[in-house]
Amino acid sequence: MSAAPDAKPLKGLFIRTHGCQMNVYDSERIRDVLKPLGYAPVDAPEGADLVVINTCHIREKATEKVYSELGKLKRMKEASGGRMTIAVTGCVAQAEGAEIIRRQPAVDLVLGPQAYHKLPEMIARASRAVGDRLETEFDTVEKFDALPKTRDPDGPTAFVSVQEGCDKFCTFCVVPYTRGAEISRNVDDVVAEVRDLAGKGVREITLLGQNVNAFHGPAPRLEGGEDWTLGQLVRHLARIGGIERIRYTTSHPRDMDDDLIAAHGDTPAMMPFLHLPVQSGSDRILKAMNRGHTADQYRDIIARVRAARADIAIASDFIVGFPGETDADFEATMQLVRDIDYAIAYSFKYSARPGTPAAEMALHVPEDVKDRRLQALQALLRDQQTAFNRAQIGRTIPVLVTGKGRNEGQMHGRSPYLQAVHFDGTEAQLNQLVDLRIVDASLNSLTGELVRVCEPAQ
Ligand code: 5AD
Numbered sequence: 479m480s481a482a483p484d485a486k487p488l489k490g491l492f493i494r495t496h497g498c499q500m501n502v503y504d505s506e507r508i509r510d511v512l513k514p515l516g517y518a519p520v521d522a523p524e525g526a527d528l529v530v531i532n533t534c535h536i537r538e539k540a541t542e543k544v545y546s547e548l549g550k551l552k553r554m555k556e557a558s559g560g561r562m563t564i565a566v567t568g569c570v571a572q573a574e575g576a577e578i579i580r581r582q583p584a585v586d587l588v589l590g591p592q593a594y595h596k597l598p599e600m601i602a603r604a605s606r607a608v609g610d611r612l613e614t615e616f617d618t619v620e621k622f623d624a625l626p627k628t629r630d631p632d633g634p635t636a637f638v639s640v641q642e643g644c645d646k647f648c649t650f651c652v653v654p655y656t657r658g659a660e661i662s663r664n665v666d667d668v669v670a671e672v673r674d675l676a677g678k679g680v681r682e683i684t685l686l687g688q689n690v691n692a693f694h695g696p697a698p699r700l701e702g703g704e705d706w707t708l709g710q711l712v713r714h715l716a717r718i719g720g721i722e723r724i725r726y727t728t729s730h731p732r733d734m735d736d737d738l739i740a741a742h743g744d745t746p747a748m749m750p751f752l753h754l755p756v757q758s759g760s761d762r763i764l765k766a767m768n769r770g771h772t773a774d775q776y777r778d779i780i781a782r783v784r785a786a787r788a789d790i791a792i793a794s795d796f797i798v799g800f801p802g803e804t805d806a807d808f809e810a811t812m813q814l815v816r817d818i819d820y821a822i823a824y825s826f827k828y829s830a831r832p833g834t835p836a837a838e839m840a841l842h843v844p845e846d847v848k849d850r851r852l853q854a855l856q857a858l859l860r861d862q863q864t865a866f867n868r869a870q871i872g873r874t875i876p877v878l879v880t881g882k883g884r885n886e887g888q889m890h891g892r893s894p895y896l897q898a899v900h901f902d903g904t905e906a907q908l909n910q911l912v913d914l915r916i917v918d919a920s921l922n923s924l925t926g927e928l929v930r931v932c933e934p935a936q
Pocket residue numbers: 536537650651652755757795796797826827828829830831
């Protein structure tokens with residue numbers, strides 16, 4: 479292909495993404511923002527003109543990773559004769575700001591998660607060595623307005639951010655400080671983004687937000703009136719031609735309203751998967767965490783969701799060793815896990831985060847006790863996950879084919895329950911929905927046999 483006469487020479491862009499799906503989405507949008515400047519993605523940082531480290535601040539370990547990575551990049555930058563520009567984005571950038579440049583002077587730019595639309599302007603300034611190297615303003619609306627209106631999807635699935643920030647202030651969590659106050663995008667903008675993606679072959683969207691079910695976006699002009707809830711948004715997006723699967727993450731029990739629960743039962747595009755973090759099964763600890771609900775209220779929500787959609791896969795997050803957590807509190811968490819029976823769950827040792835109320839609480843749990851509890855919880859969760867996966871054996875389920883498998887002649891995709899599935903297939907099936915009969919399953923994946931390639935929905 480010959481380059482357009484005015485095309486700028488390509489510059490190598492390497493983005494490393496840490497943390498949650500919101501960061502994955504932000505990294506994609508950073509790529510979109512930089513494309514008009516002639517930046518094209520490369521597979522490794524060596525030799526790249528611009529390296530972006532999109533960071534996570536949720537636990538101490540995630541933060542420390544950033545500094546060790548920056549040390550390696552400094553050496554690469556020296557080897558490039560200083561040609562490489564290093565930018566730090568995301569939540570560590572927001573939380574630690576100028577401290578990053580102080581600890582690692584090789585860093586050229588630091589931008590918070592609501593400021594990365596300003597990257598082009600900051601890169602230009604950095605190249606002339608003028609102006610600020612730090613941008614951590616909170617202006618989510620301005621960010622979305624400034625981002626390119628079209629996207630370059632990477633296959634048949636895409637994330638779509640609909641809500642950012644959090645006002646819940648769980649006492650252990652940095653998100654309300656790093657991502658700012660809760661804000662929803664307006665429905666028209668979300669619809670335009672999803673239409674654009676559907677037109678480019680996307681069939682499965684995952685609506686993203688730190689508290690996605692707190693969504694309350696301004697309604698389309700013609701429909702006027704009240705802000706829409708997530709349930710209303712999902713029903714609306716389900717009508718866009720080409721969109722066959724809708725997911726959302728991450729949600730909060732307090733925002734699980736009746737309409738959203740009903741949508742799980744009556745909207746065929748809504749996938750049978752719900753990630754609803756509970757963190758603990760002890761009412762005492764839930765209160766100290768400022769979660770705003772009890773363990774029984776959570777059980778009741780799950781029961782209602784299952785009444786709407788019997789086969790729904792339930793996922794969660796847990797923290798063990800929150801300050802003051804006793805053996806009895808931990809046992810209440812284990813009991814909740816036994817009661818719910820999870821398809822998958824993520825569990826972490828409590829990590830004290832500077833500036834959060836829990837970091838100041840008394841009775842921090844010793845590391846060895848946290849370790850023991852985490853191992854016990856993870857063993858139980860692994861058993862449940864394996865059992866959930868094995869329960870698919872013998873069933874025929876629709877799988878969206880997302881890529882080639884590791885072995886020759888193998889493809890892989892996603893089940894409705896977000897399980898990874900491998901099968902013997904061909905590249906012609908890429909981006910298609912196929913029915914697979916599940917013949918084997920383990921902790922992390924399923925094996926299927928092709929039954930048929932499904933017709934695209936009209
Ligand atoms: N320590 C340990 N885990 C945490 N999480 C959030 N903050 C902390 C912390 N300080 C976990 C929660 C949350 C997930 C994204 O990370 O389980 O749901």
